[in-house]
Amino acid sequence: xxxxxxxxxxxxxxxxxxxxxxxxxxxxxxxxxxxxxxxxxxxxxxxxxxxxxxxxxxxxxxxxxxxxxxxxxxxxxxxxxxxxxxxxxxxxxxxxxxxxxxxxxxxxxxxxxxxxxxxxxxxxxxxxxxxxxxxxxxxxxxxxxxxxxxxxxxxxxxxxxxxxxx
Amino acid sequence: xxxxxxxxxxxxxxxxxxxxxxxxxxxxxxxxxxxxxxxxxxxxxxxxxxxxxxxxxxxxxxxxxxxxxxxxxxxxxxxxxxxxxxxxxxxxxxxxxxxxxxxxxxxxxxxxxxxxxxxxxxxxxxxxxxxxxxxxxxxxxxxxxxxxxxxxxxxxxxxxxxxxxxxxxxxxxxxxxxxxxxxxxxxxxxxxxxxxxxxxxxxxxxxxxxxxxxxxxxxxxxxxxxxxxxxxxxxxxxxxxxxxxxxxxxxxxxxxxxxxxxxxxxxxxxxxx
Numbered sequence: 001x002x003x004x005x006x007x008x009x010x011x012x013x014x015x016x017x018x019x020x021x022x023x024x025x026x027x028x029x030x031x032x033x034x035x036x037x038x039x040x041x042x043x044x045x046x047x048x049x050x051x052x053x054x055x056x057x058x059x060x061x062x063x064x065x066x067x068x069x070x071x072x073x074x075x076x077x078x079x080x081x082x083x084x085x086x087x088x089x090x091x092x093x094x095x096x097x098x099x100x101x102x103x104x105x106x107x108x109x110x111x112x113x114x115x116x117x118x119x120x121x122x123x124x125x126x127x128x129x130x131x132x133x134x135x136x137x138x139x140x141x142x143x144x145x146x147x148x149x150x151x152x153x154x155x156x157x158x159x160x161x162x163x164x165x166x
Numbered sequence: 167x168x169x170x171x172x173x174x175x176x177x178x179x180x181x182x183x184x185x186x187x188x189x190x191x192x193x194x195x196x197x198x199x200x201x202x203x204x205x206x207x208x209x210x211x212x213x214x215x216x217x218x219x220x221x222x223x224x225x226x227x228x229x230x231x232x233x234x235x236x237x238x239x240x241x242x243x244x245x246x247x248x249x250x251x252x253x254x255x256x257x258x259x260x261x262x263x264x265x266x267x268x269x270x271x272x273x274x275x276x277x278x279x280x281x282x283x284x285x286x287x288x289x290x291x292x293x294x295x296x297x298x299x300x301x302x303x304x305x306x307x308x309x310x311x312x313x314x315x316x317x318x319x320x321x322x323x324x325x326x327x328x329x330x331x332x333x334x335x336x337x338x339x340x341x342x343x344x345x346x347x348x349x350x351x352x353x354x355x356x357x358x359x360x361x362x363x364x365x366x367x368x369x370x371x372x373x374x375x376x377x378x379x380x381x382x383x384x385x386x387x388x389x390x391x392x393x394x395x396x397x398x399x400x401x402x403x404x405x406x407x408x409x410x411x412x413x414x415x416x417x418x419x420x421x422x423x424x425x426x427x428x429x430x431x432x433x434x435x436x437x438x439x
Contacts, residue, residue, distance in 0.1 A: 094345060
Protein backbone atom coordinates (compact mmCIF):
# COMPACT_ATOMS: atom_id res chain seq x y z
CA UNK A 1 0.00 0.00 0.00
CA UNK A 2 1.75 3.05 -1.28
CA UNK A 3 -0.30 5.78 0.33
CA UNK A 4 -0.59 4.15 3.69
CA UNK A 5 0.90 7.05 5.61
CA UNK A 6 -1.60 9.44 4.09
CA UNK A 7 -4.62 7.57 5.39
CA UNK A 8 -6.56 9.36 8.08
CA UNK A 9 -8.69 7.95 10.88
CA UNK A 10 -12.32 7.95 9.81
CA UNK A 11 -11.55 7.51 6.12
CA UNK A 12 -13.27 4.67 4.27
CA UNK A 13 -11.45 2.74 1.59
CA UNK A 14 -11.85 -0.40 -0.50
CA UNK A 15 -8.76 -2.60 -0.43
CA UNK A 16 -7.65 -4.93 -3.19
CA UNK A 17 -4.70 -7.23 -2.57
CA UNK A 18 -3.43 -9.89 -0.18
CA UNK A 19 -4.20 -10.13 3.53
CA UNK A 20 -3.33 -12.85 6.04
CA UNK A 21 -5.71 -14.16 8.68
CA UNK A 22 -4.25 -14.55 12.16
CA UNK A 23 -5.87 -14.49 15.57
CA UNK A 24 -5.03 -15.47 19.14
CA UNK A 25 -3.05 -18.72 18.87
CA UNK A 26 -1.38 -17.76 15.59
CA UNK A 27 -0.15 -14.55 17.24
CA UNK A 28 1.25 -16.50 20.15
CA UNK A 29 3.11 -18.81 17.76
CA UNK A 30 4.43 -15.91 15.70
CA UNK A 31 5.73 -14.23 18.84
CA UNK A 32 7.45 -17.46 19.88
CA UNK A 33 8.96 -17.78 16.38
CA UNK A 34 10.31 -14.22 16.42
CA UNK A 35 11.80 -14.66 19.89
CA UNK A 36 13.43 -17.92 18.80
CA UNK A 37 14.85 -16.21 15.69
CA UNK A 38 12.80 -18.40 13.35
CA UNK A 39 11.13 -17.40 10.10
CA UNK A 40 7.48 -16.44 10.10
CA UNK A 41 5.10 -18.33 7.80
CA UNK A 42 4.71 -15.28 5.55
CA UNK A 43 6.72 -12.16 4.74
CA UNK A 44 5.76 -9.83 7.54
CA UNK A 45 7.38 -6.78 5.94
CA UNK A 46 4.60 -4.80 4.33
CA UNK A 47 1.94 -7.34 5.30
CA UNK A 48 -1.62 -6.81 6.48
CA UNK A 49 -3.13 -9.13 9.10
CA UNK A 50 -6.87 -9.76 9.31
CA UNK A 51 -8.10 -10.84 12.77
CA UNK A 52 -10.44 -13.48 11.44
CA UNK A 53 -11.23 -17.14 11.92
CA UNK A 54 -13.72 -18.05 9.19
CA UNK A 55 -16.30 -20.79 9.31
CA UNK A 56 -15.40 -23.88 7.32
CA UNK A 57 -15.76 -23.43 3.59
CA UNK A 58 -19.13 -24.67 2.30
CA UNK A 59 -19.04 -26.80 -0.84
CA UNK A 60 -18.83 -24.68 -3.98
CA UNK A 61 -17.75 -21.53 -2.16
CA UNK A 62 -14.39 -19.80 -1.87
CA UNK A 63 -14.68 -19.24 1.86
CA UNK A 64 -17.32 -19.32 4.58
CA UNK A 65 -18.51 -16.50 6.78
CA UNK A 66 -15.44 -14.38 7.47
CA UNK A 67 -15.86 -11.26 9.57
CA UNK A 68 -13.48 -9.65 12.08
CA UNK A 69 -12.86 -10.79 15.64
CA UNK A 70 -12.14 -8.50 18.63
CA UNK A 71 -8.76 -6.86 18.00
CA UNK A 72 -7.86 -6.03 21.61
CA UNK A 73 -7.02 -9.65 22.36
CA UNK A 74 -4.07 -9.31 19.99
CA UNK A 75 -2.82 -6.04 21.54
CA UNK A 76 -0.01 -7.70 23.48
CA UNK A 77 1.57 -9.11 20.30
CA UNK A 78 1.02 -6.17 17.97
CA UNK A 79 3.95 -3.82 18.81
CA UNK A 80 6.41 -6.69 18.22
CA UNK A 81 4.86 -7.54 14.85
CA UNK A 82 4.86 -3.88 13.81
CA UNK A 83 8.55 -3.69 14.75
CA UNK A 84 9.15 -6.61 12.35
CA UNK A 85 7.55 -4.77 9.46
CA UNK A 86 3.81 -5.47 9.73
CA UNK A 87 2.01 -2.44 8.28
CA UNK A 88 -1.69 -3.07 8.63
CA UNK A 89 -4.27 -4.79 10.77
CA UNK A 90 -7.98 -5.33 10.22
CA UNK A 91 -10.34 -6.09 13.08
CA UNK A 92 -13.07 -4.70 15.28
CA UNK A 93 -13.05 -2.54 18.37
CA UNK A 94 -10.58 -0.35 20.23
CA UNK A 95 -6.84 -0.90 20.78
CA UNK A 96 -4.51 -0.25 23.70
CA UNK A 97 -2.36 2.84 24.08
CA UNK A 98 0.70 0.66 23.40
CA UNK A 99 -0.72 -0.40 20.04
CA UNK A 100 -1.66 3.17 19.21
CA UNK A 101 1.88 4.35 20.01
CA UNK A 102 3.40 1.52 17.97
CA UNK A 103 1.16 2.25 14.96
CA UNK A 104 2.44 5.84 15.05
CA UNK A 105 6.06 4.87 15.61
CA UNK A 106 6.20 2.32 12.79
CA UNK A 107 3.85 4.22 10.46
CA UNK A 108 1.25 1.49 10.35
CA UNK A 109 -2.51 1.53 10.14
CA UNK A 110 -5.34 -0.24 11.93
CA UNK A 111 -8.60 -0.72 10.06
CA UNK A 112 -12.09 -1.69 11.12
CA UNK A 113 -14.38 -3.65 8.91
CA UNK A 114 -18.07 -4.43 9.25
CA UNK A 115 -18.38 -6.29 12.53
CA UNK A 116 -20.81 -9.18 12.69
CA UNK A 117 -21.23 -9.19 8.90
CA UNK A 118 -19.18 -12.26 8.10
CA UNK A 119 -21.51 -13.56 5.40
CA UNK A 120 -21.46 -10.26 3.53
CA UNK A 121 -17.68 -9.84 3.79
CA UNK A 122 -17.08 -13.25 2.20
CA UNK A 123 -18.25 -11.67 -1.07
CA UNK A 124 -15.05 -9.63 -1.27
CA UNK A 125 -12.72 -12.62 -0.96
CA UNK A 126 -11.54 -14.02 -4.27
CA UNK A 127 -9.30 -16.79 -3.06
CA UNK A 128 -8.32 -18.37 0.22
CA UNK A 129 -5.65 -20.91 1.16
CA UNK A 130 -4.21 -22.12 4.44
CA UNK A 131 -0.49 -21.40 4.57
CA UNK A 132 0.45 -22.30 8.16
CA UNK A 133 -0.60 -23.72 11.53
CA UNK A 134 -3.36 -25.89 10.02
CA UNK A 135 -3.64 -27.79 13.33
CA UNK A 136 -5.24 -24.65 14.77
CA UNK A 137 -8.36 -25.26 12.66
CA UNK A 138 -10.17 -21.93 12.18
CA UNK A 139 -7.18 -20.16 13.74
CA UNK A 140 -4.78 -21.30 11.01
CA UNK A 141 -3.07 -18.59 8.96
CA UNK A 142 -4.76 -18.14 5.59
CA UNK A 143 -3.68 -16.09 2.64
CA UNK A 144 -6.68 -14.24 1.25
CA UNK A 145 -6.86 -12.38 -2.03
CA UNK A 146 -9.49 -9.70 -1.59
CA UNK A 147 -11.14 -7.28 -3.99
CA UNK A 148 -12.71 -3.98 -2.88
CA UNK A 149 -12.75 -5.17 0.73
CA UNK A 150 -14.46 -2.40 2.75
CA UNK A 151 -12.27 -0.83 5.44
CA UNK A 152 -12.53 2.10 7.81
CA UNK A 153 -9.28 3.64 9.08
CA UNK A 154 -9.34 3.50 12.89
CA UNK A 155 -5.72 4.28 13.83
CA UNK A 156 -3.47 6.18 11.45
CA UNK A 157 0.28 6.78 11.20
CA UNK A 158 -0.03 10.28 12.65
CA UNK A 159 -1.68 9.08 15.85
CA UNK A 160 -5.27 9.69 14.77
CA UNK A 161 -7.89 7.49 16.45
CA UNK A 162 -11.45 7.07 15.22
CA UNK A 163 -12.58 6.43 18.78
CA UNK A 164 -11.18 9.81 19.73
CA UNK A 165 -9.21 8.73 22.77
CA UNK A 166 -5.99 10.55 23.66
CA UNK B 167 -46.67 -42.10 29.49
CA UNK B 168 -45.56 -40.58 26.21
CA UNK B 169 -42.26 -41.81 24.83
CA UNK B 170 -39.80 -40.02 22.61
CA UNK B 171 -36.64 -41.37 21.03
CA UNK B 172 -33.39 -39.54 21.70
CA UNK B 173 -32.82 -39.72 17.93
CA UNK B 174 -35.79 -37.43 17.39
CA UNK B 175 -34.21 -34.91 19.73
CA UNK B 176 -30.89 -35.23 17.89
CA UNK B 177 -32.56 -34.46 14.55
CA UNK B 178 -34.39 -31.49 16.02
CA UNK B 179 -31.09 -30.07 17.30
CA UNK B 180 -29.53 -30.45 13.83
CA UNK B 181 -32.31 -28.30 12.39
CA UNK B 182 -32.28 -25.72 15.21
CA UNK B 183 -28.52 -25.18 14.84
CA UNK B 184 -29.04 -24.53 11.11
CA UNK B 185 -31.92 -22.13 11.63
CA UNK B 186 -30.20 -20.19 14.40
CA UNK B 187 -26.99 -19.71 12.43
CA UNK B 188 -28.44 -18.90 9.01
CA UNK B 189 -31.68 -17.05 9.78
CA UNK B 190 -31.60 -14.04 12.06
CA UNK B 191 -34.37 -14.02 14.68
CA UNK B 192 -37.39 -12.13 13.39
CA UNK B 193 -37.61 -9.91 16.48
CA UNK B 194 -33.91 -8.98 16.17
CA UNK B 195 -34.37 -8.23 12.48
CA UNK B 196 -37.40 -6.04 13.24
CA UNK B 197 -35.47 -4.16 15.95
CA UNK B 198 -32.56 -3.59 13.56
CA UNK B 199 -34.93 -2.26 10.89
CA UNK B 200 -36.48 0.12 13.42
CA UNK B 201 -33.04 1.27 14.50
CA UNK B 202 -32.05 1.84 10.87
CA UNK B 203 -35.12 4.03 10.31
CA UNK B 204 -34.62 5.95 13.56
CA UNK B 205 -30.87 6.63 13.22
CA UNK B 206 -29.86 10.02 11.92
CA UNK B 207 -26.11 9.48 12.27
CA UNK B 208 -24.97 8.74 8.72
CA UNK B 209 -22.19 6.29 9.57
CA UNK B 210 -24.47 4.43 12.01
CA UNK B 211 -27.05 4.13 9.23
CA UNK B 212 -24.49 2.71 6.82
CA UNK B 213 -23.40 0.11 9.38
CA UNK B 214 -26.98 -0.88 10.23
CA UNK B 215 -27.63 -1.27 6.49
CA UNK B 216 -24.63 -3.61 6.22
CA UNK B 217 -25.95 -5.63 9.18
CA UNK B 218 -29.37 -5.93 7.51
CA UNK B 219 -27.79 -6.82 4.14
CA UNK B 220 -25.68 -9.42 5.91
CA UNK B 221 -28.78 -11.10 7.35
CA UNK B 222 -30.41 -11.25 3.92
CA UNK B 223 -27.25 -12.57 2.27
CA UNK B 224 -26.64 -15.19 4.98
CA UNK B 225 -30.16 -16.58 4.60
CA UNK B 226 -30.03 -16.58 0.80
CA UNK B 227 -26.61 -18.23 0.56
CA UNK B 228 -26.91 -20.53 3.58
CA UNK B 229 -23.89 -18.88 5.17
CA UNK B 230 -23.46 -18.29 8.87
CA UNK B 231 -24.65 -14.82 9.91
CA UNK B 232 -21.38 -14.50 11.81
CA UNK B 233 -18.18 -16.55 11.48
CA UNK B 234 -18.28 -16.97 15.25
CA UNK B 235 -20.93 -19.66 15.28
CA UNK B 236 -20.52 -19.61 19.00
CA UNK B 237 -20.60 -22.05 21.82
CA UNK B 238 -24.07 -23.57 21.46
CA UNK B 239 -26.13 -23.11 24.61
CA UNK B 240 -29.10 -25.48 24.69
CA UNK B 241 -32.09 -24.96 26.97
CA UNK B 242 -34.22 -28.06 27.45
CA UNK B 243 -37.62 -28.07 29.13
CA UNK B 244 -38.68 -31.65 29.72
CA UNK B 245 -42.28 -32.41 30.57
CA UNK B 246 -42.38 -34.70 33.58
CA UNK B 247 -44.80 -37.05 31.81
CA UNK B 248 -42.51 -37.91 28.93
CA UNK B 249 -40.04 -40.72 28.79
CA UNK B 250 -36.89 -40.28 26.74
CA UNK B 251 -35.60 -43.47 25.15
CA UNK B 252 -31.84 -43.11 24.92
CA UNK B 253 -29.30 -40.63 26.21
CA UNK B 254 -30.62 -37.05 26.10
CA UNK B 255 -27.32 -35.25 26.59
CA UNK B 256 -25.38 -37.26 24.06
CA UNK B 257 -28.24 -36.87 21.58
CA UNK B 258 -27.97 -33.09 21.96
CA UNK B 259 -24.20 -33.03 21.62
CA UNK B 260 -24.28 -35.41 18.65
CA UNK B 261 -26.92 -33.20 17.02
CA UNK B 262 -24.68 -30.18 17.52
CA UNK B 263 -21.68 -31.98 16.09
CA UNK B 264 -23.60 -33.27 13.06
CA UNK B 265 -25.14 -29.91 12.29
CA UNK B 266 -21.95 -27.87 12.67
CA UNK B 267 -20.22 -30.29 10.29
CA UNK B 268 -23.10 -30.56 7.83
CA UNK B 269 -23.57 -26.81 7.51
CA UNK B 270 -19.86 -25.88 7.52
CA UNK B 271 -20.10 -23.96 10.77
CA UNK B 272 -17.02 -23.21 12.81
CA UNK B 273 -15.31 -25.65 15.14
CA UNK B 274 -14.69 -23.22 17.99
CA UNK B 275 -14.68 -25.53 21.01
CA UNK B 276 -11.41 -26.61 22.66
CA UNK B 277 -11.77 -29.81 24.69
CA UNK B 278 -9.39 -28.63 27.41
CA UNK B 279 -9.59 -24.94 28.32
CA UNK B 280 -5.95 -24.88 29.43
CA UNK B 281 -4.26 -27.11 26.84
CA UNK B 282 -6.26 -25.60 23.96
CA UNK B 283 -5.61 -28.12 21.20
CA UNK B 284 -7.30 -28.24 17.76
CA UNK B 285 -10.86 -26.90 18.14
CA UNK B 286 -13.79 -29.29 17.90
CA UNK B 287 -17.52 -28.92 17.15
CA UNK B 288 -18.96 -29.89 20.50
CA UNK B 289 -19.96 -30.13 23.34
CA UNK B 290 -22.43 -27.36 23.93
CA UNK B 291 -23.70 -26.07 27.27
CA UNK B 292 -26.90 -27.88 28.26
CA UNK B 293 -29.44 -26.55 30.76
CA UNK B 294 -32.20 -29.00 31.62
CA UNK B 295 -35.37 -28.02 33.43
CA UNK B 296 -38.35 -30.19 34.40
CA UNK B 297 -41.78 -28.78 33.68
CA UNK B 298 -45.37 -30.03 33.70
CA UNK B 299 -46.79 -31.85 30.70
CA UNK B 300 -45.62 -34.41 28.18
CA UNK B 301 -43.68 -32.31 25.70
CA UNK B 302 -40.09 -31.26 25.24
CA UNK B 303 -39.03 -27.73 24.36
CA UNK B 304 -35.58 -27.31 22.85
CA UNK B 305 -33.91 -23.94 22.35
CA UNK B 306 -30.48 -23.46 20.78
CA UNK B 307 -28.58 -20.22 21.34
CA UNK B 308 -25.18 -20.17 19.60
CA UNK B 309 -23.35 -17.61 21.75
CA UNK B 310 -20.44 -15.76 20.17
CA UNK B 311 -17.52 -15.04 22.46
CA UNK B 312 -16.70 -11.50 21.41
CA UNK B 313 -19.72 -10.54 23.48
CA UNK B 314 -19.57 -13.41 25.98
CA UNK B 315 -16.15 -12.07 27.02
CA UNK B 316 -17.86 -8.87 28.17
CA UNK B 317 -20.05 -10.62 30.76
CA UNK B 318 -19.97 -9.17 34.27
CA UNK B 319 -21.19 -10.32 37.66
CA UNK B 320 -21.42 -8.23 40.80
CA UNK B 321 -22.51 -9.25 44.27
CA UNK B 322 -24.22 -6.14 45.66
CA UNK B 323 -25.10 -5.43 49.27
CA UNK B 324 -28.78 -6.13 49.94
CA UNK B 325 -29.17 -2.42 50.74
CA UNK B 326 -27.85 -1.31 47.33
CA UNK B 327 -29.96 1.32 45.62
CA UNK B 328 -31.58 0.84 42.23
CA UNK B 329 -29.31 3.63 40.97
CA UNK B 330 -26.19 1.65 41.92
CA UNK B 331 -27.52 -1.40 40.10
CA UNK B 332 -28.38 0.61 37.00
CA UNK B 333 -24.94 2.19 37.08
CA UNK B 334 -23.34 -1.26 37.09
CA UNK B 335 -25.44 -2.51 34.17
CA UNK B 336 -24.80 0.59 32.04
CA UNK B 337 -21.13 0.39 33.09
CA UNK B 338 -20.89 -3.18 31.75
CA UNK B 339 -22.10 -1.91 28.37
CA UNK B 340 -19.62 0.98 28.47
CA UNK B 341 -16.83 -1.49 29.26
CA UNK B 342 -17.85 -3.57 26.25
CA UNK B 343 -17.70 -0.31 24.27
CA UNK B 344 -17.07 -0.81 20.55
CA UNK B 345 -15.53 -4.29 20.94
CA UNK B 346 -18.42 -6.74 21.09
CA UNK B 347 -20.45 -5.77 17.98
CA UNK B 348 -22.95 -3.15 19.12
CA UNK B 349 -25.89 -2.57 18.90
CA UNK B 350 -26.22 -4.99 21.79
CA UNK B 351 -29.03 -6.91 23.39
CA UNK B 352 -28.35 -6.79 27.12
CA UNK B 353 -29.41 -9.78 29.22
CA UNK B 354 -29.59 -9.18 32.97
CA UNK B 355 -30.13 -11.64 35.80
CA UNK B 356 -31.01 -10.23 39.21
CA UNK B 357 -31.22 -12.27 42.42
CA UNK B 358 -30.70 -15.94 43.20
CA UNK B 359 -27.06 -16.98 43.63
CA UNK B 360 -23.98 -15.95 41.64
CA UNK B 361 -24.38 -18.85 39.22
CA UNK B 362 -28.15 -18.57 38.96
CA UNK B 363 -28.08 -14.83 38.26
CA UNK B 364 -25.65 -15.55 35.39
CA UNK B 365 -27.93 -18.29 34.08
CA UNK B 366 -30.88 -15.88 34.17
CA UNK B 367 -28.87 -13.21 32.35
CA UNK B 368 -28.24 -15.67 29.54
CA UNK B 369 -31.83 -16.93 29.54
CA UNK B 370 -33.10 -13.34 29.34
CA UNK B 371 -31.60 -13.18 25.83
CA UNK B 372 -34.27 -15.63 24.70
CA UNK B 373 -37.14 -13.24 25.48
CA UNK B 374 -38.53 -11.56 22.44
CA UNK B 375 -37.33 -7.98 22.11
CA UNK B 376 -40.58 -6.14 21.51
CA UNK B 377 -42.85 -7.64 24.13
CA UNK B 378 -43.50 -6.97 27.83
CA UNK B 379 -40.72 -4.52 28.54
CA UNK B 380 -40.73 -3.27 32.12
CA UNK B 381 -40.13 0.29 33.26
CA UNK B 382 -36.66 -0.68 34.46
CA UNK B 383 -35.81 -2.30 31.12
CA UNK B 384 -36.96 0.77 29.23
CA UNK B 385 -35.08 3.14 31.56
CA UNK B 386 -31.89 1.13 31.21
CA UNK B 387 -32.24 1.06 27.42
CA UNK B 388 -32.56 4.85 27.37
CA UNK B 389 -29.49 5.27 29.59
CA UNK B 390 -27.47 2.85 27.47
CA UNK B 391 -28.43 4.61 24.26
CA UNK B 392 -27.40 7.94 25.78
CA UNK B 393 -23.79 6.68 25.91
CA UNK B 394 -23.57 7.35 22.16
CA UNK B 395 -21.39 4.26 21.55
CA UNK B 396 -23.50 3.38 18.52
CA UNK B 397 -23.13 0.67 15.87
CA UNK B 398 -19.50 -0.57 15.78
CA UNK B 399 -18.75 2.02 18.45
CA UNK B 400 -18.62 4.79 15.86
CA UNK B 401 -21.42 6.88 17.33
CA UNK B 402 -25.17 7.09 16.98
CA UNK B 403 -28.19 6.57 19.13
CA UNK B 404 -28.37 2.80 18.75
CA UNK B 405 -26.02 1.27 21.30
CA UNK B 406 -28.51 -1.39 22.39
CA UNK B 407 -31.66 -2.78 20.82
CA UNK B 408 -33.08 -4.03 24.11
CA UNK B 409 -32.47 -4.74 27.77
CA UNK B 410 -34.04 -7.93 29.06
CA UNK B 411 -34.18 -8.68 32.78
CA UNK B 412 -35.04 -11.86 34.65
CA UNK B 413 -35.38 -11.89 38.42
CA UNK B 414 -35.46 -14.58 41.11
CA UNK B 415 -35.88 -14.58 44.90
CA UNK B 416 -32.62 -14.20 46.80
CA UNK B 417 -31.02 -14.28 50.27
CA UNK B 418 -31.37 -11.49 52.86
CA UNK B 419 -27.59 -11.00 52.81
CA UNK B 420 -27.07 -10.50 49.11
CA UNK B 421 -28.09 -9.26 45.69
CA UNK B 422 -26.43 -10.82 42.68
CA UNK B 423 -26.57 -8.93 39.39
CA UNK B 424 -25.21 -10.52 36.25
CA UNK B 425 -24.95 -8.96 32.81
CA UNK B 426 -24.72 -11.09 29.67
CA UNK B 427 -24.27 -9.03 26.56
CA UNK B 428 -25.22 -10.25 23.10
CA UNK B 429 -23.89 -8.78 19.89
CA UNK B 430 -26.42 -7.65 17.28
CA UNK B 431 -26.30 -11.15 15.82
CA UNK B 432 -28.41 -12.62 18.61
CA UNK B 433 -29.24 -16.04 17.29
CA UNK B 434 -31.61 -18.61 18.72
CA UNK B 435 -34.19 -21.07 17.51
CA UNK B 436 -36.64 -23.28 19.36
CA UNK B 437 -39.04 -26.15 18.81
CA UNK B 438 -41.58 -28.06 20.88
CA UNK B 439 -41.64 -31.81 20.37
